[in-house]
Amino acid sequence: MAVKSVALVAHDNKKKELVDWVAENRTRFAPLKLYATGTTGRLLRDNLERDDIHCLLSGPLGGDQQIGAKIAEGEIDLLVFFWDPLEPQPHDPDIKALLRIAALWNIPVACNRATAEFILTSAYMTDDQHHPKKPDFSDYTGRPVST
Ligand SMILES: O=C(CO)COP(=O)(O)O
Known part of the structure; x- marks a missing residue:
């Protein structure tokens, strides 16, 4: 499966x-x-002169969670998230949740430019024969729960 959809997110710095x-x-x-969180998406749209970027809400207003939901629904193949390691964010729980969901659903994640370059230039980006292993959660979803 070639990468078709990318989510782009960056903190202000x-x-x-x-x-x-x-x-x-x-x-x-x-x-x-x-796809992008609100402010990141606006800047990308203005600078790339691309009007087809799907801009969600701003990160602290729910945008990180919207991206996470799209990952869980299989709509996003790659997350590029330049988060700021020097600045606490008011929505730190949402950031952690987004990174957790990306790990859970086994999608590639780049948190800095060096990693993003490795991924963007990978042959897997355009290889229709490569399928990242889809996690099987049937043991979890089918677990016995007493009622
Ligand atoms: O806060 C963000 C990611 O955690 C990014 O949100 P914005 O793109 O709206 O600034």
């Missing part, structure tokens, strides 16, 4: 780095469906 990196790689991003 990391937004310029993300926008610059995406702009430098605009050809690679051209065929991809892009």
Whole structure:
């Protein structure tokens, strides 16, 4: 399965780095469906001159949780999340939840530019034969629970 949908998220001190990196790689991003949290998405839209970016709510207003829900529903193949390791955020629980859901559903996650570059240039990005292992939660969902 080639990567088709990418979620792009950055904290304020990391937004310029993300926008610059995406702009430098605009050809690679051209065929991809892009999702972003509100403010990150607005900056990307303005700088990339792309009006097809699916902008969700701003992160602290629920946007991180919206991205997490889309990952759980299988709509997002790759998360690029430049979070700020030097600044506490009011919505830290939402950030942790987003990173947890991405790990749970086994999607690739880049939290910095170096990792994002590795992933974006990987042959798996366009390989229809490569299928990241889909987790099987049947033991969990079918577990006996007393009522
Ligand atoms: O806060 C964010 C991620 O945790 C990003 O949200 P914005 O893109 O709306 O700034």
